Structure formats: structure tokens, C-alpha cells
Amino acid sequence: MAAHARFSPGPALGLAFGLAMLALAGCAADDDAGAPPRPAIVVQPQPAAAALQIFSGEVRAREEPALSFRVGGKIARRLVDAGSRVREGEVLAELDPRDLTLQADAVRAQLSAAEAELALARAERDRYAEMLERRLVSQSLFDAKQATFAAAQAQAESARAQLAVTQNQRDYAQLHAPAAGVIAARLAEAGQVVAAGQAVFTLAVDGAREVAISVPETQVGRAAVGTPVAVELWSRSGERWPGAVRELSPAADPQARTFAARVAFNAPASVPVDLGQSARVYLVEGDAARLSVPLSAVGGEAGEAFVWVLDPATARAIRRTVSVAAWGEREAVVSDGLFTSDWVVSGGVHLIAEGQRLQPIDRDNRPVKLTAAP
Structure with missing residues (x-):
């Protein structure tokens, strides 16, 4: 009885299988190239909260002159109130002439x-x-x-x-606005007798805005003029803009024992910054090399933590291994592997593939223009 020949795949079949797989990969790549990029929320790493000193403050105008009459007398008319917007040269109040x-x-x-x-x-x-x-x-x-x-x-x-x-x-019986702005405070009323030079209004001049903060005695050494800081408005939580300490009082307040400071910052022109808004000022101290990212931005595989960083030139995802120093309630403190100029995908890390092209957006679903590190 003749034995049946046993079938074994030869080199020709293996080659055909390889060509089929390459064809499928090529089709997938074509599909990925033709599909629109998937939106992805991106953030930039921030100094870790453990390395930040946070001060609460209030948005103020850089120029706030106290307005007064150059002669004394009885105020006959008060034409504006606190919060009124005035033009340069506008009459604010009049004395009995x-x-x-x-x-x-x-x-x-x-x-x-x-x-x-x-x-x-x-x-x-x-x-x-x-x-x-x-x-x-x-x-x-x-x-x-x-x-x-x-x-x-x-x-x-x-x-x-x-x-x-x-x-x-x-x-001089008429008090005129020296510049356009908003009346920040009214300090006298019609019928009141005022002396020459006595403040009647405080004017917040249009232009640059600053944050007024109070620095405790223990921190005043770290808040020298020119110290870089980050500023965040309460109304726009999560958005921080660069700033610097512009002015620091040489003497402490006799009651609060704190030093008054002014912080200048650069907010985008599209962001409304109103007088009186509450703000936070972040002063970097201690181990400033540690950065934080949202917990949702960190993935793990084979015992290693990683994040997805977007290439600023191509908007393609690049997987980067990082060293996590601490896990917080909402953020992870990264001690190695990230820079403040990086753009990190803040969510959906398990749905991203290496080299995948993404459309970067912020938390308000607005497009983000990626900028390369200087």
C-alpha cells in the first residue's frame, strides 16, 4: 500500500502570505492617510503643585491715579459713579463756583x-x-x-x-478725567466740602492689567522684582499665562504683616480681563524640574508609564516613556521625560497608535496651534 505524501507549505506559499499581509497593511495605511485626523485634547506640562507657591489676588489696572480738585470748596455736582466708563477730558464733578x-x-x-x-x-x-x-x-x-x-x-x-x-x-472747579478708563472708587459725594488735593475718585486707566497680591514675610525673599510667575484667572481655570513680579513694597503692612506686590502678565487678546476678577499667581519654588500632567494623559504597559506627545511639525503622536514621581488625585508628577514646551494628549491614550495624525484642541474645543520648543 502506497503511502500518502504529506503536504508541507513551501517557500512559494510563505511568500504569497507575506505579500498579502503587506497589501493589507498598505490598505490600512491608505485608509489612515485618507481619514480626517481624530480630535485630541492637548495640554502642556505645568510645574507640579508641590513645587508651587500659590497666591490669591485681584486684577487691577497698572495705572490707578487718585483724582482730586486743585482748589478747595463744596462739591456742587457729581457726574459719575463707581464703575462708570469715562473718556479723556470728561467732566467728573464740579465745585460750587x-x-x-x-x-x-x-x-x-x-x-x-x-x-x-x-x-x-x-x-x-x-x-x-x-x-x-x-x-x-x-x-x-x-x-x-x-x-x-x-x-x-x-x-x-x-x-x-x-x-x-x-x-x-x-x-479748576471742574474735575476732568486725565485719561480714558473706569472709575474704580468714589471717595466723596455732592454737598461735601473738600480740601485741595483731597481724593474724590480713583481712576483705573485703560491699558495694561496686573494682579495685586499680598506676599507673607516667609515668602518675600522668593518674590523679588522680575521673578517669573504664572497667572490663572478663576473664571478660566486651567489656563495659565506667563508673568513676572513688577513691583514689591519695601515695607510690610502694619496690620496684616504682608508685602503688597504687583504682577504683570500677558493674556491673549481674545481673553477678556476685567477689573476686580479673582486670580491665582503661581510662584515656582523648590524642585521646579518636576512637571505635572493630568492622570488621564498617562498610560502604562509592561511596568512603564508613557504619554503621547504631538510632533509640532506633523501633529503626529509620539510615544514617550516618563518617570512618574508621585500619583495625585487629579495629576501625575513627572520627574523625567517631559519638557514644559511639549504638547501632551490628555485623554484616550489607549486609542492612539504610534505616528497617528491628530487634530489638537483645547478643553473648550478650540484648535490649538502647536509651537516647537525654542
């Missing part, structure tokens, strides 16, 4: 009398000059008339200058 008008009238009368005295002294001088030429009077008598004329002339000039001062004071 009656006393100032009377003063101007009195000085005007003094000027008229001085000019009359000057005219008489001029005529006397001219007459005595003619008499001196005829030698009808002595030189000393003419010199006396000349001195009287000079005194009358000086008196008239003094009265003229005094009238200009009183006219200016009458104009």
Missing part, C-alpha cells in the same frame, strides 16, 4: 484800579519830563515821578497775574 467767581471779580477790580494808577503815573512822568527839558523842575523831582510810574507799572502787572491765577482756579 460762586466763591471763586467773586474772587476773580475782586481781583479784576484791583487790576482796573492798578491800571488807572499806572495811567496817572505815566501822564505825570511825561509831563515832568517836558518840564525837565525846560528846566522848570529839578532832576530829583522827575526821578521821583519816574519811580512812581515804575511802581504803578509793577502793581498793574501783579494784579494782571493774580487775575490769571483766579481765572485758573475758577476753571
Whole structure:
């Protein structure tokens, strides 16, 4: 009985199987290339909370002049209130002008009398000059008339200058806005008598905005002028913008024992920054090399933690192994493997493949423009 020949796959069948797999891979790659990129929320690593000192503050205008009248008097009208937006040169309040008008009238009368005295002294001088030429009077008598004329002339000039001062004071009865902005505080009311230089309004001038914070004694050494910080508005939690300490009081508040500081920051033009908004100021201290990312951004495989980082040039996902120093309630502290300039996918890490092209968006579903590290 003839034995049946046993079938074994030869080299030709193996080659055919390999070609089929390559064809399938090529089809998958074509499908991936033709499909639109999947949206993915991306974030940049932030300094870990353990390495941050957080200060609460309030958004203020960089320029906040106290507005006051240059003369004293009784406020007759108050034309704006706290929160009113004003234009440059707009009248904010007026004093009762009656006393100032009377003063101007009195000085005007003094000027008229001085000019009359000057005219008489001029005529006397001219007459005595003619008499001196005829030698009808002595030189000393003419010199006396000349001195009287000079005194009358000086008196008239003094009265003229005094009238200009009183006219200016009458104009000072109106308080004008030195620049466009918002009335931040009203410190006087109609009917109140104020002295010259007494603050009536505080104006928040349009322009740069800052965060006013109070630095405790134990931290004042770390908050020197120029120290870099990050600023976050309460209304836009999770968004931090770079800033720096611009001003630090040289003396502590006698009651709170804290040092007043001003922090300048750069928010995007599309972000409204209103006066009085609450804000947080993050001051990096301690181990600033540790960064934090959301827990949802960290995956694990074979005992190693990894994140997906987007290539800024191609928006393709790159898997990167990281060292996690601590696991927090909402974030993971990474001690190695990340930089602050990286863009990390914050969720769905198990659905991403190496080299997959993604569409980066933020938490508000807005496109993110990736920027490469400098």
C-alpha cells in the first residue's frame, strides 16, 4: 500500500502570505492617510503643585491715579459713579463756583484800579519830563515821578497775574478725567466740602492689567522684582499665562504683616480681563524640574508609564516613556521625560497608535496651534 505524501507549505506559499499581509497593511495605511485626523485634547506640562507657591489676588489696572480738585470748596455736582466708563477730558464733578467767581471779580477790580494808577503815573512822568527839558523842575523831582510810574507799572502787572491765577482756579472747579478708563472708587459725594488735593475718585486707566497680591514675610525673599510667575484667572481655570513680579513694597503692612506686590502678565487678546476678577499667581519654588500632567494623559504597559506627545511639525503622536514621581488625585508628577514646551494628549491614550495624525484642541474645543520648543 502506497503511502500518502504529506503536504508541507513551501517557500512559494510563505511568500504569497507575506505579500498579502503587506497589501493589507498598505490598505490600512491608505485608509489612515485618507481619514480626517481624530480630535485630541492637548495640554502642556505645568510645574507640579508641590513645587508651587500659590497666591490669591485681584486684577487691577497698572495705572490707578487718585483724582482730586486743585482748589478747595463744596462739591456742587457729581457726574459719575463707581464703575462708570469715562473718556479723556470728561467732566467728573464740579465745585460750587460762586466763591471763586467773586474772587476773580475782586481781583479784576484791583487790576482796573492798578491800571488807572499806572495811567496817572505815566501822564505825570511825561509831563515832568517836558518840564525837565525846560528846566522848570529839578532832576530829583522827575526821578521821583519816574519811580512812581515804575511802581504803578509793577502793581498793574501783579494784579494782571493774580487775575490769571483766579481765572485758573475758577476753571479748576471742574474735575476732568486725565485719561480714558473706569472709575474704580468714589471717595466723596455732592454737598461735601473738600480740601485741595483731597481724593474724590480713583481712576483705573485703560491699558495694561496686573494682579495685586499680598506676599507673607516667609515668602518675600522668593518674590523679588522680575521673578517669573504664572497667572490663572478663576473664571478660566486651567489656563495659565506667563508673568513676572513688577513691583514689591519695601515695607510690610502694619496690620496684616504682608508685602503688597504687583504682577504683570500677558493674556491673549481674545481673553477678556476685567477689573476686580479673582486670580491665582503661581510662584515656582523648590524642585521646579518636576512637571505635572493630568492622570488621564498617562498610560502604562509592561511596568512603564508613557504619554503621547504631538510632533509640532506633523501633529503626529509620539510615544514617550516618563518617570512618574508621585500619583495625585487629579495629576501625575513627572520627574523625567517631559519638557514644559511639549504638547501632551490628555485623554484616550489607549486609542492612539504610534505616528497617528491628530487634530489638537483645547478643553473648550478650540484648535490649538502647536509651537516647537525654542
